Amino acid sequence: MTRSDRSVRILSYTILSVLIVVMIFPFLWMAFSSFKSTAEIYSQSYFPENPIIDNYQEIFNSSLFLRWLMNSAIIAIVTTISVLFFDSLVGFTLAKYQFPGKKIIFALIISTLMIPTEMLVIPWYIMSSRFGWLDSYWGIMFPGMMSAFGVFLMRQFMDSVPDDLLDAARIDGMSEFGIFVKITLPLVKPALATLAIFNFIGDWNAFLWPLIVSSTPKMYTLPVGLAYFSSENLMRWEMIMTGSTVSTIPLIIVFLIFQKHIVKGIALTGLKG
Amino acid sequence: MKLRQKKTMTAYLFLIVPLIFFIFVRFFPTIYAFWLSFTDWNIISPKMNFVGFDNFRALFADSVFMKALWNTFKYVLYGVPLVLVLSFAISLLLNNIRKGQAFYRLIYVMPYITPLVAVSWVWRWMYQRPPVGVINNLFSFVGIPTQRFLFSMDQALIAIVVTTVWVNLGYCIVIFLAGLQTIPKEYLEASKIDGANRWQVLTKITVPLLNPVILFLVVTQSILFLRIFTQVYNMTDQGSGGPLNSTKPLVLYIYQKAFLSFEMGSASSATVVLFGIILLITLLQFRLLKRRVQY
Numbered sequence: 001m002t003r004s005d006r007s008v009r010i011l012s013y014t015i016l017s018v019l020i021v022v023m024i025f026p027f028l029w030m031a032f033s034s035f036k037s038t039a040e041i042y043s044q045s046y047f048p049e050n051p052i053i054d055n056y057q058e059i060f061n062s063s064l065f066l067r068w069l070m071n072s073a074i075i076a077i078v079t080t081i082s083v084l085f086f087d088s089l090v091g092f093t094l095a096k097y098q099f100p101g102k103k104i105i106f107a108l109i110i111s112t113l114m115i116p117t118e119m120l121v122i123p124w125y126i127m128s129s130r131f132g133w134l135d136s137y138w139g140i141m142f143p144g145m146m147s148a149f150g151v152f153l154m155r156q157f158m159d160s161v162p163d164d165l166l167d168a169a170r171i172d173g174m175s176e177f178g179i180f181v182k183i184t185l186p187l188v189k190p191a192l193a194t195l196a197i198f199n200f201i202g203d204w205n206a207f208l209w210p211l212i213v214s215s216t217p218k219m220y221t222l223p224v225g226l227a228y229f230s231s232e233n234l235m236r237w238e239m240i241m242t243g244s245t246v247s248t249i250p251l252i253i254v255f256l257i258f259q260k261h262i263v264k265g266i267a268l269t270g271l272k273g
Numbered sequence: 274m275k276l277r278q279k280k281t282m283t284a285y286l287f288l289i290v291p292l293i294f295f296i297f298v299r300f301f302p303t304i305y306a307f308w309l310s311f312t313d314w315n316i317i318s319p320k321m322n323f324v325g326f327d328n329f330r331a332l333f334a335d336s337v338f339m340k341a342l343w344n345t346f347k348y349v350l351y352g353v354p355l356v357l358v359l360s361f362a363i364s365l366l367l368n369n370i371r372k373g374q375a376f377y378r379l380i381y382v383m384p385y386i387t388p389l390v391a392v393s394w395v396w397r398w399m400y401q402r403p404p405v406g407v408i409n410n411l412f413s414f415v416g417i418p419t420q421r422f423l424f425s426m427d428q429a430l431i432a433i434v435v436t437t438v439w440v441n442l443g444y445c446i447v448i449f450l451a452g453l454q455t456i457p458k459e460y461l462e463a464s465k466i467d468g469a470n471r472w473q474v475l476t477k478i479t480v481p482l483l484n485p486v487i488l489f490l491v492v493t494q495s496i497l498f499l500r501i502f503t504q505v506y507n508m509t510d511q512g513s514g515g516p517l518n519s520t521k522p523l524v525l526y527i528y529q530k531a532f533l534s535f536e537m538g539s540a541s542s543a544t545v546v547l548f549g550i551i552l553l554i555t556l557l558q559f560r561l562l563k564r565r566v567q568y
Contacts, residue, residue: 008471012369016377019363023380023439027387029407030395044404090291099281105288112299116500116551118524119544122309122531123302126316146294176283205388207503208524212532223390227507230394237398237405244391255386259379262386266444267451 027248034242041238055242064217065246068225073250075141075210075221076203082145083199084192090146091154092180096166106155112148121212128213139213140221144203150195157191158184194265197258204251222247309541316535328542338543340518341526347430348437348522349498356438356494357487360445365475367446368453378450382443389440393507396436397423400508423508426519433504433520441497445490452486453479485562492558496551500524523547 033041035051059065094106124143125134133139161184169179185192210221220228226247230240255262310328314321332338363381367374384392400422403409409419422432456479464474480487502524506512514521523543531540 009369012366013373016363016366016370020377020380023384023442026392026395026399026439027383029399030391042404044410086291086294089287093284093287097280097284098277099284102284105292108300109291109295112295112303114552114555115299115303116496116544116548118500118502118527119306119541119548120299120302122537122541122544123305124298125532126305126537127302129316143298145298146291148295148299151291177287180287201386205386205390207390207506208528211506212528223388223503226388226390226394227512230507231511237401240394240398244388244394247388247391251386251388252383255383259382263375263378263382263447266382266385266447 030241030244030248033238034245036238038236038238055238056246059239059242059246063229063243064220064225065222065229065243067218068220068222069246069250071137071220071225072204072222075137076200078137079141079144079203080196080199082141083147083150084196086146087150087195088154088158088185088188088192089180090151091156091158092184094151095155095158096161096163096184109148109151113152117143117208121209124209125212134213135215135219137219140210140219143209144199144206147199150199153191153195154188157188161187190261193258193261194268197254197261198265200254201251201262306541306544309538310545311542312538314538316537321538324538328539329546331539332542332546337518337521338526341514341521341523342546344430344514344519344521345499345501345523348434348501349495351431351434352437352498353491353494355434356441356445357490359438360442360490361449361487363442364446364449364453365479367450378443378446381446384440385443387440389503390507392436392440393504396432396439397508400432424516426516429509429516429520433501433508436508437498437501437504441494445494448486448490449483452483456482488558488561492554495554499547499551499554502528 032046032048034055035048035053036045037050037052037054040049090109094102120143128134128139128142133142165183165187166179169183174182205223206221207223207227210224211227214220214224217225217228226243229243233239311323311325312321313324313327367377370377398405399407401409402421402424403413403419406422408422413419421428423429460478460482461474464478469477501522505514505520505522505525506528509515509520512525514525524547527540527543527547530536530543
């Protein structure tokens with residue numbers, strides 16, 4: 001290693017470390033502030049000098065945060081399972097069967113990727129109000145039950161499963177659905193994991209549609225609930241930060257467990273929204 | 274022949290539910306949105322009249338819509354270059370180091386997976402006036418006068434851009450790093466042997482080889498900024514896109530038109546405009562990519 005290489009490396013570490021502070025500071029500031037009293041919020045202290053957990057007690061006792069946590073968990077889990085099942089089934093069918101209309105169906109599904117959600121929310125809203133889906137779990141969930149992107153991703157991965165393997169299972173008398181579940185799904189686990197994580201994060205963070213379709217606070221998801229709670233508690237920053245911390249922690253946990261998948265998934269695909 | 278028919282049957286059996294979904298939840302709503310954009314329908318009235326391009330004419334005559342359209346472009350024009358230049362610089366730095374690269378990258382990605390609503394409120398608070406606003410406190414510490422940030426018509430939009438850049442940075446860094454790692458080491462070494470300095474290597478080799486990655490990021494980030502909503506809704510007073518519409522983007526305009534004043538026809542026309550812009554950018558990307566492949 002030359003001298004100039006070494007100095008470049010040291011300089012890189014220095015700049016990166018300074019920038020890291022900018023990246024991480026808002027998280028620490030949020031978390032620390034959730035342990036402060038109102039008085040301390042105005043005192044410009046950094047660390048909470050007398051850490052209190054009153055904010056957390058208040059938020060869980062006198063607001064609907066637990067309910068919102070539960071709503072978000074139910075919605076994110078159900079839609080993720082649905083996306084995993086249907087997207088891999090469609091991916092499998094499009095990759096492994098020859099049948100008339102296949103190309104058109106694939107094109108039809110992929111072309112929906114071009115349509116921004118913002119364009120669909122008005123028809124979805126009208127649809128929901130006709131069918132009585134407003135302000136319900138189903139109303140929040142139905143637009144996300146499948147994803148065109150997932151179909152695209154799963155088809156790519158299903159393509160790489162050898163046909164011989166499927167034929168061997170057919171000779172053994174396995175049903176086509178059995179082949180899908182028992183032979184192909186285990187072979188595309190990494191793709192399923194990526195799809196699951198991104199879908200879960202996307203659903204957990206979704207804002208526009210849940211905001212439109214839910215109208216009573218008890219049906220809110222966590223982001224909509226947090227927005228509502230924060231505007232109700234305007235200027236009570238310690239409470240807003242407590243709410244923000246509560247909404248962020250589940251994702252930080254998911255993130256730390258699946259960090260490798262997430263980074264790989266971004267590099268592989270580049271998705272969100 | 275019989276086996277083939279059986280396979281076709283199985284395929285359609287597997288596809289029936291997904292097809293219903295994509296037709297009724299994606300396809301028809303799109304067509305319906307286009308149809309609505311030519312009607313005067315509001316959700317209360319039972320009548321729906323075809324009005325041709327009246328909605329579009331009214332939109333482009335509406336100063337608030339034009340303001341929102343212009344703001345949306347401003348988000349793209351400020352946000353996309355900022356996030357691209359920063360993330361490119363950081364990924365170059367990250368590419369210089371071995372130890373700790375994964376850790377640094379991890380920290381940069383964290384904001385990207387954090388709920389945007391929480392991010393918005395944390396930044397909204399950091400942007401407050403002293404003594405609660407931590408950025409202003411820091412400014413006064415180093416002698417910069419107090420800034421009004423979200424309360425200022427000149428600064429609010431930029432303040433929201435900065436927050437969004439903070440969120441999207443990690444995503445772009447991961448993509449850039451993946452791109453940088455595909456550049457063959459031989460190219461860089463060969464150019465060094467030929468006596469190229471770092472700047473020449475960067476501009477003559479790295480950037481040209483990364484062109485497809487840069488194009489991909491320009492397009493995806495542009496679309497992201499074009500669709501900006503959550504940050505503005507949560508960072509401005511009562512989600513109004515204020516002060517005085519100075520931060521209001523297209524999607525917030527659509528939201529207010531459709532769900533606060535229930536002018537579904539007119540709001541749909543605005544979504545068609547948004548769709549048109551996004552389509553244009555996507556087609557432009559394909560066009561540029563095709564040209565690239567040719568040589």
